[in-house]
Amino acid sequence: MAARSPGQISDMTWVRMARLVAVAFLLAACSGGGGATSSTTVSSTAALGPSTTIASTSVAPSTAVVTTPAPTVVTTTGDSSGPRVPPSLEGLPVVAIDVDGTTWIVALALSGPARTQGLMDVTDLLDLDGMLFSFDGDTTSAFWMKNTLIPLDIAFFDGAGTLVSVTTMEPCRQDPCPTHEAEGPYRFALEAREGALAALPPDARLEFIGE
Numbered sequence: 001m002a003a004r005s006p007g008q009i010s011d012m013t014w015v016r017m018a019r020l021v022a023v024a025f026l027l028a029a030c031s032g033g034g035g036a037t038s039s040t041t042v043s044s045t046a047a048l049g050p051s052t053t054i055a056s057t058s059v060a061p062s063t064a065v066v067t068t069p070a071p072t073v074v075t076t077t078g079d080s081s082g083p084r085v086p087p088s089l090e091g092l093p094v095v096a097i098d099v100d101g102t103t104w105i106v107a108l109a110l111s112g113p114a115r116t117q118g119l120m121d122v123t124d125l126l127d128l129d130g131m132l133f134s135f136d137g138d139t140t141s142a143f144w145m146k147n148t149l150i151p152l153d154i155a156f157f158d159g160a161g162t163l164v165s166v167t168t169m170e171p172c173r174q175d176p177c178p179t180h181e182a183e184g185p186y187r188f189a190l191e192a193r194e195g196a197l198a199a200l201p202p203d204a205r206l207e208f209i210g211e
Contacts, residue, residue, distance in 0.1 A: 121148075140181065140185055142180060147172075151171060161188075
């Protein structure tokens with residue numbers, strides 16, 4: 001066997017070393033690629049998932065908040081042990097409210113049909129002081145007196161129970177019937193016999209009793 005010169009040994013060594021370096025680079029590249037894919041997936045899921053859920057669930061409760069507490073029901077109209085009510089109002093809850101320091105017993109109109117019917121065809125409120133219309137939020141809806149047989153006062157209150165305005169409404173004898181509007185947005189409208197609300201002071205308040 002012929003002896004190898006120093007130059008030949010050095011060349012063989014460099015070839016082997018180059019191969020080892022190439023293999024090392026390939027292994028490092030494969031390992032690094034897998035790590036990048038995993039971190040991108042985790043980052044995307046963690047950042048978008050929870051924040052989207054929190055945003056969507058935080059909106060709903062704010063729309064359901066009512067600044068004035070719900071009234072305590074005294075009885076349900078039609079109950080023989082409760083106050084006498086007109087036949088057309090039977091089935092509605094009857095509640096106690098405080099109007100500028102005076103306790104009133106009123107029928108409560110919460111639903112669309114009850115608010116539409118109102119005091120139509122009523123000739124005598126019997127034991128009721130009036131009817132309270134409660135809305136889900138602030139409104140500017142107008143009232144009219146079509147098929148309403150007795151003159152009424154109506155007082156509008158905002159969600160905090162502060163008086164917005166008062167007006168008197170006469171029965172409508174023929175079409176077209178005039179409409180009666182509040183002087184601003186309101187949450188509650190209280191109808192009573194003519195003259196019962198006309199003298200309310202500008203700072204009058206509506207409050208629910210029993211809270």
